[in-house]
Amino acid sequence: MxxxxxxxxxxxxxxxxxxxxxxxxxxxxxxxxxxxxxxxxxxxxxxxxxxxxxxxxxxxxxxxxxxxxxxYHDFRRSKPGHYTIRVCQAEACQAMGSEALTTAIKQLLGCDFHETTADGNFTLEKVYCLGNCACSPNIMVDKQTYGRVTAESFRKLTATLASKAQSSKEGSK
Ligand code: FES
Structure with a gap:
């Protein structure tokens, strides 16, 4: 990834x-x-x-x-999680299993699209094509794109990000 x-x-x-x-x-x-x-x-x-x-x-x-x-639904009215994760739902990513990946991601995070995890670490959104179709399925975390994502690589990535979010919360106290 x-x-x-x-x-x-x-x-x-x-x-x-x-x-x-x-x-x-x-x-x-x-x-x-x-x-x-x-x-x-x-x-x-x-x-x-x-x-x-x-x-x-x-x-x-x-x-x-x-x-x-x-x-305009693009404008959020509440503070998003520490990281915003966008999961590509467009055709090339769908052909490479984004639907099953999306289900796994929702399960792992315990939230649906347009929602934020209970710990405030992640907001989940959908996106339609990140211009990286050759490496489908893709997600974007804030402004960083990740290609060829699997449920397992997503789990590892979010574990790393969650600990970074935690350190940053502790640092800002
Ligand atoms: S369809 Fe997902 S990056 Fe293009």
């Missing part, structure tokens, strides 16, 4: 950082959508506390900002 891209970590939400992150979107076309994407890229979700700031910045009502945020 080979990683093919480097990972990027998410930051803890603060209103100050959120305000800085979205400021450059102010005068762009599609400004609100761009700002929501920026927030999600930075924090992994769009925090409720950013809504009044977005409404003010874009001269909209809070209800309008809420409406746009909930219309």
């Amino acid at each position: 080979m990683p093919v891209a480097s990972p990027a970590r998410l930051q803890e939400f603060t209103l100050e950082l959120a305000t800085n992150v979205v400021h450059e979107c102010k005068d762009q076309p599609g400004a609100l959508i761009n700002a929501l994407h920026k927030l999600q890229e930075t924090f992994g979700y769009v925090d409720e506390a950013a809504m009044p700031m977005l409404a003010k910045l874009f001269n909209l009502s809070r209800a309008e900002v809420h409406g746009v945020t909930s219309f």
